[in-house]
Amino acid sequence: MxxxxxxxxxxxxxxxxxxxxxxxxxxxxxxxxxxxxxxxxxxxxxxxxVPAKRRQAAPQGCRGQRFRTAPGEAYQMDWGFVAVERPGGERARIACFAMVCHHCGGAHVEFFPNARQENLLIGMLHAFSAPGVPATVLTDNMKSVVVRRDADGRPVWQADYAEFMGVVGFRTRLCRPRHPYTKGKVERLVRFVKGNFLAGRSFTDLDALNREAA
CATH class of the missing domain: 1.10.10 (Arc Repressor Mutant, subunit A)
Incomplete structure (x- = not known):
């Protein structure tokens, strides 16, 4: 066969x-x-x-505490950078925006040429369009979101992102620096995109790739 x-x-x-x-x-x-x-x-x-796999570090067990959220209470978002192949064999590196509802697992995946702030905000709006705007978004300490923390450890938001939060109407919760284990749902989504959705797939342009992702 x-x-x-x-x-x-x-x-x-x-x-x-x-x-x-x-x-x-x-x-x-x-x-x-x-x-x-x-x-x-x-x-x-x-x-x-099959090429030999790189040696992986031994599992270090659970580093976080499981928590539950109500519908619409919290989404998780993240960027992933992936290598994709065009039909002619040319390789390209693009950014994958991922957002997932912590309560039900509903997901949004969208590809962009890069992870600049304007693409982050576009991706967030597109992700909000179907399930609605959550109370809180959980994310890493990315520069397009937070500039630094003040003397008391409170985040100093990037000005455009702070305005975006106010206009759209949600709060942002940051993972502890170098400890992003609380957003495991979206990290697993990014791994799925890399290891399953994009595996062996070629694309002509980002619009076509995003239609397939949708």
Whole structure:
């Protein structure tokens, strides 16, 4: 059943893509008529094509305390930087804006050429458009959001971001510096985008990529 499609699978394996569901979906787009089991069998037999993984540090256990929020109470947001491939094989580095509702897990993903503040604010407005504006947004201490902390440890907001908060009507909660474990939902979303959605996918332009992400 894989005759005529093994080139695509081999190419994905050489790029480190081993998720059988991801490869299966790419094959369906090529007209593959077989099943998922056939794909899994082929992957298992061609593991030698997969590049060796970097050594990872040993898990250090949970570093945060689980907390619950009510509907609309809190969203988490983050940037991720990803390498994508154009149809001709050219590689490009783009920014992925991600926002997720802490209560229900509803997610928004949008790609931009960079992580400048204007793109952050556009991404936030687009994320708010469907579920509504939350009471609080949890984020890292990014320069487009906070300039510094005062003598009492209170954040000094970037002026344009402070005005944006006031106009739209939400508060911002910052993770402790170098301790972003409280926004695990959005970090897992970014990992999913990198390891699943973008795996083996090429794109013509950001508009097309964002339509697929939506």
């Amino acid at each position: 894989l005759a005529g499609h093994t080139g695509l699978v081999d190419d994905l394996l050489r790029k480190g893509v081993t998720n059988s569901q991801v490869i299966f979906e790419r094959l369906l787009g090529q007209g593959y008529a077989g099943g998922l089991t056939t794909v899994k069998t082929y992957i298992a037999a061609h593991r030698d094509l």
